[in-house]
Amino acid sequence: MLLVNGEPGETLPVSDRGLQYGDGLFETIEVNGQRPVFFDRHLKRLEDGCRRLGIPCPALAILTEEAGLLCRQAPGRAVLKIIVTSGSGGRGYRRPEAIQSTRILSLHPYPDYPDAFGTEGIHARFCQTRLGINPALAGIKHLNRLEQVLARAEWTDQSVQEGIMLDFAGQVIEGTMTNLFYVKDHALHTATLAQSGIAGIIRGLIMELANQHQLTVNELSYTSELLLSADEIFVCNSIVGIWPVKRIDQTAFEPGPVTRKIQQWLADYKHETLRREQ
Amino acid sequence: MLLVNGEPGETLPVSDRGLQYGDGLFETIEVNGQRPVFFDRHLKRLEDGCRRLGIPCPALAILTEEAGLLCRQAPGRAVLKIIVTSGSGGRGYRRPEAIQSTRILSLHPYPDYPDAFGTEGIHARFCQTRLGINPALAGIKHLNRLEQVLARAEWTDQSVQEGIMLDFAGQVIEGTMTNLFYVKDHALHTATLAQSGIAGIIRGLIMELANQHQLTVNELSYTSELLLSADEIFVCNSIVGIWPVKRIDQTAFEPGPVTRKIQQWLADYKHETLRREQ
Structure with a gap:
């Protein structure tokens, strides 16, 4: 099920700048x-990203209405994806003077990850593919994702669920599709995303919850050696929630x-949020 | 005029990974x-890029046939664009096991640049937006072009034709849509593209022609200060050919x-090539 600018449809004009240049953003949302x-929270991140990229964000009321339309057709659990692009027009890299954003909302099956990934943990590996450094794009869930695609293409071993990516300075940033936290000396640590990476919704929420519960959170630059000395490690995103990491390569x-x-x-927070919104 | 996988059409499935992740490449060709x-030369670069990204390149015979179909409908001068993506399928960043590439060929009007840009030169500026550093992607004309889009959005002054981009190490790499050369002490210089930038067809050809004519060419890392001390500067790409630069900001x-x-x-080389192929 798909809505392209509010209309049911499976296709997009080839001229859309989302295809031509990756000129857009997306959100992946649990239903x-x-x-x-x-x-x-997803709408706020989308708005922030649009503002930073200079793409007019579709009205939140319209996005909310269209998301509602799709979600009412969803089974118990599903995935809603929203893509916003700078639409068609302009000359080459130069956008048109009046940008008409494209919005695409689509519903997808919830991935069939075993529950054990959340309870017992997953296997991860370090990727060779590095994340570029670019403060202008850091944090934004934009459509330029070749680095993640190449990193994910590094392994086919189905016993490995996630790859951990470093930036070009050799600092650990995140997983290919998740943010990464580690616990050391009873404090929580995660990479600063000032230069690379995606500021995940669950990442932000975990930091808020930790603060509320007086658990120290450090945003920092750290190496893979430091990560391997952690007491606990987990990855998170909006679809999988939190997966403990029980192995990274041989550790x-x-x-x-x-x-x-x-x-x-x-x-608890999710349960309370869903109850309150009912 | 457009051909999507050989069929006339203006649209693409929203699920195409070219849109979802920028998972693809393109060529912009003068007709x-x-x-x-x-x-x-364009086909060879496309093949090289596909191999580096792990995307099966469409058969060159098919691309040649489809390009011919479009070009026979072109006026005297036009622009042919070829996009190749990793198609639809896979889960998230993970590509499907058997990638079915998408190919899109489209014909566009030749831009109405004044002849004076080639004879008298253009005005350029330094961009604030920097190019990320990523050897795995460097040189490839891939679809992740947000940096160029943001750089081109920095100015609206129509008297400025090109923006010059530095990488995060502060080295000059190229223009937003061109490669950059400078002349100093009777030798030609251009940025090494090992970590950033696009290896332009005209850039490569200029280096070959310089070698044939015993003009020294240096590929190097250089700063904007060094560029501003040059004797001559020009930019180049497949559509504009060579434009001398007569001003960068105030210089x-x-x-x-x-x-x-x-x-x-x-x-001369172009004339001879077109004559030989006739």
């Missing part, structure tokens, strides 16, 4: 009980008490 | 006398004898 989870980790606690905070 | 200019330059000589070599 639960026919409602988009943390939708206000084993235990899903520990801090990870369990944060999983519970997130589950 | 002259109903023939694509330097077509063998004036003269279109000089070496630039004139290279313009002549390029014109």
